[in-house]
Amino acid sequence: xxxxxxxxxxxxxxxxxxxxxxxxxxxxxxxxxxxxxxxxxxxxxxxxxxxxxxxxxxxxxxxxxxxxxxxxxxxxxxxxxxxxxxxxxxxxxxxxxxxxxxxxxxxxxxxxxxxxxxxxxxxxxxxxxxxxxxxxxxxxxxxxxxxxxxxxxxxxxxxxxxxxxxxxxxxxxxxxxxxxxxxxxxxxxxxxxxxxxxxxxxxxxxxxxxxxxxxxxxxxxxxxxxxxxxxxxxxxxxxxxxxxxxxxxxxxxxxxxxxxxxxxxxxxxxxxxxxxxxxxxxxxxxxxxxxxxxxxxxxxxxxxxxxxxxxxxxxxxxxxxxxxxxxxxxxxxxxxxxxxxxxxxxxxxxxxxxxxxxxxxxxxxxxxxxxxxxxxxxxxxxxxx
Amino acid sequence: xxxxxxxxxxxxxxxxxxxxxxxxxxxxxxxxxxxxxxxxxxxxxxxxxxxxxxxxxxxxxxxxxxxxxxxxxxxxxxxxxxxxxxxxxxxxxxxxxxxxxxxxxxxxxxxxxxxxxxxxxxxxxxxxxxxxxxxxxxxxxxxxxxxxxxxxxxxxxxxxxxxxxxxxxxxxxxxxxxxxxxxxxxxxxxxxxxxxxxxxxxxxxxxxxxxxxxxxxxxxxxxxxxxxxxxxxxxxxxxxxxxxxxxxxxxxxxxxxxxxxxxxxxxxxxxxxxxxxxxxxxxxxxxxxxxxxxxxxxxxxxxxxxxxxxxxxx
Ligand SMILES: Nc1ncnc2c1ncn2[C@@H]1O[C@H](COP(=O)(O)OP(=O)(O)OP(=O)(O)O)[C@@H](O)[C@H]1O
Ligand SMILES: [Mg+2]
Numbered sequence: 062x063x064x065x066x067x068x069x070x071x072x073x074x075x076x077x078x079x080x081x082x083x084x085x086x087x088x089x090x091x092x093x094x095x096x097x098x099x100x101x102x103x104x105x106x107x108x109x110x111x112x113x114x115x116x117x118x119x120x121x122x123x124x125x126x127x128x129x130x131x132x133x134x135x136x137x138x139x140x141x142x143x144x145x146x147x148x149x150x151x152x153x154x155x156x157x158x159x160x161x162x163x164x165x166x167x168x169x170x171x172x173x174x175x176x177x178x179x180x181x182x183x184x185x186x187x188x189x190x191x192x193x194x195x196x197x198x199x200x201x202x203x204x205x206x207x208x209x210x211x212x213x214x215x216x217x218x219x220x221x222x223x224x225x226x227x228x229x230x231x232x233x234x235x236x237x238x239x240x241x242x243x244x245x246x247x248x249x250x251x252x253x254x255x256x257x258x259x260x261x262x263x264x265x266x267x268x269x270x271x272x273x274x275x276x277x278x279x280x281x282x283x284x285x286x287x288x289x290x291x292x293x294x295x296x297x298x299x300x301x302x303x304x305x306x307x308x309x310x311x312x313x314x315x316x317x318x319x320x321x322x323x324x325x326x327x328x329x330x331x332x333x334x335x336x337x338x339x340x341x342x343x344x345x346x347x348x349x350x351x352x353x354x355x356x357x358x359x360x361x362x363x364x365x366x367x368x369x370x371x372x373x374x375x376x377x378x379x380x381x382x383x384x385x386x387x388x389x390x391x392x393x394x395x396x397x398x399x400x401x402x403x404x405x406x407x408x409x410x411x412x413x414x415x416x417x418x419x420x421x422x423x424x425x426x427x428x429x430x431x432x433x434x435x436x437x438x439x440x441x442x443x444x445x446x
Numbered sequence: 447x448x449x450x451x452x453x454x455x456x457x458x459x460x461x462x463x464x465x466x467x468x469x470x471x472x473x474x475x476x477x478x479x480x481x482x483x484x485x486x487x488x489x490x491x492x493x494x495x496x497x498x499x500x501x502x503x504x505x506x507x508x509x510x511x512x513x514x515x516x517x518x519x520x521x522x523x524x525x526x527x528x529x530x531x532x533x534x535x536x537x538x539x540x541x542x543x544x545x546x547x548x549x550x551x552x553x554x555x556x557x558x559x560x561x562x563x564x565x566x567x568x569x570x571x572x573x574x575x576x577x578x579x580x581x582x583x584x585x586x587x588x589x590x591x592x593x594x595x596x597x598x599x600x601x602x603x604x605x606x607x608x609x610x611x612x613x614x615x616x617x618x619x620x621x622x623x624x625x626x627x628x629x630x631x632x633x634x635x636x637x638x639x640x641x642x643x644x645x646x647x648x649x650x651x652x653x654x655x656x657x658x659x660x661x662x663x664x665x666x667x668x669x670x671x672x673x674x675x676x677x678x679x680x681x682x683x684x685x686x687x688x689x690x691x692x693x694x695x696x697x698x699x700x701x702x703x704x705x706x707x708x709x710x711x712x713x714x715x716x717x718x719x720x721x722x723x724x725x726x727x728x729x730x731x732x733x734x735x736x737x738x739x740x741x742x743x744x745x746x747x748x749x750x751x752x753x754x755x756x757x758x759x760x
Pocket of ligand 2: 489490491530606607
């Protein structure tokens, strides 16, 4: 344990001294995230704020519910006089999607009939159109669930004029937590996503630092020298992994803070973010340990990691988003730590507590555990002769 | 007193290549043992097994009575290794290098500081102790490489060709340091392919070639083993030189004797032992001696004789 700490401290000192950590761990991801954001930021910026509207309707209670939901998902809201007015606004790109609520929608509810809410959206509305459709679907769905309570309240002599709005409001409440819609509105804003993607991409390289130095020491003779002292090989290996973990965590934490200060990135619940950082780093260190286990020199390990890191980064959507609609690519995406890291952060950003990050954190932990298991076999030979 | 190190029947193969083949020897406290052999003889492999870096295919090593293996951590404290290739951190200073390895050996902060100062003094790096070692000359790095190995005061210091690529001045400093440590009672295992170093430093030498120890003993024993003789040249004047030479050739241990008008030349078994007898014999015959040179056969000759390589080379 003592020698484990001594080696870890020595290595951290060396990594700080040779400045490689500052470049790979901090400078490069920040700079790239900044560039990506400047170049692509405007192209995607409208995704960040959905612009929704509603055609004027006599069903004011439902209109109010929809307006509330729109507000909760961070969308702008506009009322339009007629359907044709709405179509023009969409054609001209002023709005992404517009709700059409029949005039008799609310009154129908009192008699147990649920009408249909229409959604008009442009073909290029993309995610935002889906969000609007999801809101409408989810609203109708939750109304079906509250239908029973409305009916029984009226049967018990309740005044439809008060019972219906109350039930609508409560269904609007429950709607926001509906998983189906959440998945669609769960989008980190672009700045945050860019920083997160870059951070995970470079994390794979930062996380290699410990293992690169192991290979350097192996070829430079100092590993033999350590092994000739009363030091267990496991302490050396452990120290190398610990160096990677420490540098990885520092790099992520600094990036997250810098993201807030410099790029106005928004992260969610700090505890959840901390959890994701830890398991994210563990996953990255696991992957780096496996790739380093196959290399003979530090240079070779760096090259292998370069390929692995780029492929995972592309698949994981670190550079541009990968479609989520099924398909082989979407399935491969789910094998990358980038995807789960981003997903976890999105879950937090959409307002969840630590619990919201648990599924993503769980998958990151699985990646860490599996790679650690493989690494245990392949990297052991690097600390013996 | 028990031996510091005993190696028995060590063997190691790398694939088809037999690097070490039945090597065994022991080192007593205060003794300097030399492994003398050409490139690829198996010196480093043998040393790596003894230092517990490499698992032997067969055989056994004991240091201070404890069995050595890569997983035996405890007995490693008893040894200090100076690897053939530099094993220092270029981005640490000499003091930091010493400190790090000293701590790995279990020394506490104060002890390691104090000992580092002494070692730095000994290897002549006190002035440069706080410079990064990447700024050092080759010889300075070599000296630090050695200093790290002896920092914790091991019972057995293992040096693997420590003077390769070192200027004569640094080299001499290294040899003197080894002599001093040996004088303090440290057992030393020293590999080299320089005959002069083995002759100067080592109490006993094992001649190793192709993974086998071909012969072992003090220099004298090795020389005798192969029947090599000392050549004694005596510059002398006065008296009957021819007659004196004839009489000397009758002495036990004198193999050949001849004379010319410069003096007498003898081939003897052990010059050091015979010289007093020879000199008194000459003075009794009224011959005044003005100078004596002894040429002992060197280990090079022994080596060539043992490995038969000279025959092939000729
Ligand atoms: N890790 C290894 N893998 C394969 N062969 C090896 C390995 N280490 C040593 N050998 C071979 O074993 C033989 C003995 O090598 P060793 O390094 O012990 O020689 P040496 O006496 O130290 O030589 P030198 O004076 O050149 O240092 C050589 O033929 C060498 O090529
Ligand atoms: Mg060698």
